Amino acid sequence: MLQQSGHAALPGAPGSVAWLQGVIDALCDLSSRDALTGLANRRAFEAALGREIDRVARSGEPALLLLLDIDHFKRVNDTYGHQAGDIVIQAVADILRDCVRPMDLPARIGGEEFAIVLPNCPPAFGQTVAERLRARLESQTIALGPQQHLGVTVSVGGAYAPQWVRSSPTLWIERADLQLYRAKAEGRNRTCLEPTPVSLVSAEEKGMLFGGPSWDQS
Ligand SMILES: Nc1nc2c(ncn2[C@@H]2O[C@H](COP(=O)(O)OP(=O)(O)OP(=O)(O)O)[C@@H](O)[C@H]2O)c(=O)[nH]1
Numbered sequence: 001m002l003q004q005s006g007h008a009a010l011p012g013a014p015g016s017v018a019w020l021q022g023v024i025d026a027l028c029d030l031s032s033r034d035a036l037t038g039l040a041n042r043r044a045f046e047a048a049l050g051r052e053i054d055r056v057a058r059s060g061e062p063a064l065l066l067l068l069d070i071d072h073f074k075r076v077n078d079t080y081g082h083q084a085g086d087i088v089i090q091a092v093a094d095i096l097r098d099c100v101r102p103m104d105l106p107a108r109i110g111g112e113e114f115a116i117v118l119p120n121c122p123p124a125f126g127q128t129v130a131e132r133l134r135a136r137l138e139s140q141t142i143a144l145g146p147q148q149h150l151g152v153t154v155s156v157g158g159a160y161a162p163q164w165v166r167s168s169p170t171l172w173i174e175r176a177d178l179q180l181y182r183a184k185a186e187g188r189n190r191t192c193l194e195p196t197p198v199s200l201v202s203a204e205e206k207g208m209l210f211g212g213p214s215w216d217q218s
Pocket residue numbers: 036069070071072073074075077081082083084085086089110111112184188
């Protein structure tokens with residue numbers, strides 16, 4: 001499995017402790033990456049979101065989740081073929097990797113859908129960061145072959161983790177997804193972020209914080 005994925009040679013003699021540890025580490029790495037782009041896959045991303053939610057609840061530091069979806073991607077596949085579509089997905093992944101801080105985690109969470117969690121991102125910068133990503137993708141053409149270049153755009157939706165309150169990766173993704181839906185509906189190639197970190201707490205989040213059903217009625 002590791003050979004097939006092009007993994008580098010393992011340390012130590014086969015069967016040794018170092019070798020077994022190398023196998024475990026390599027398999028963990030393989031199971032957390034998207035094969036096409038090398039970015040974190042959805043499972044690894046949701047685990048990272050969970051850890052970020054715990055950190056935000058403890059520290060109160062703002063964290064932003066961005067969802068990015070390539071616009072009219074079906075047309076790319078239909079016009080240039082599935083292989084060209086894969087090249088576009090890989091190029092978008094490379095651009096995202098290149099555009100974020102080392103502490104930010106970009107991931108591919110669906111066919112042509114990406115996500116980035118940005119720890120410690122103050123609300124004043126959120127829109128600027130999202131817009132920088134969108135503009136960079138719009139401005140860069142992608143080489144499909146020596147003579148063929150293609151431009152794509154993305155729609156971006158974003159939401160902040162509720163501060164001081166425990167939430168869940170699913171609820172956070174749902175809120176960002178709502179904004180992504182808005183960006184698509186308003187014409188695509190745009191960014192829509194929740195205006196400020198939500199101070200309103202949903203019934204589900206109250207349940208996570210305080211437990212018991214009585215909060216659901218408030
Ligand atoms: N090449 C390639 N295509 C994929 C992959 N995963 C999903 N797709 C294609 O991505 C396309 C997504 O199309 P839609 O969900 O209709 O969205 P869209 O055309 O991007 O339109 P909007 O999102 O509304 O702008 C489908 O045609 C899928 O077959 C993949 O790994 N490689």
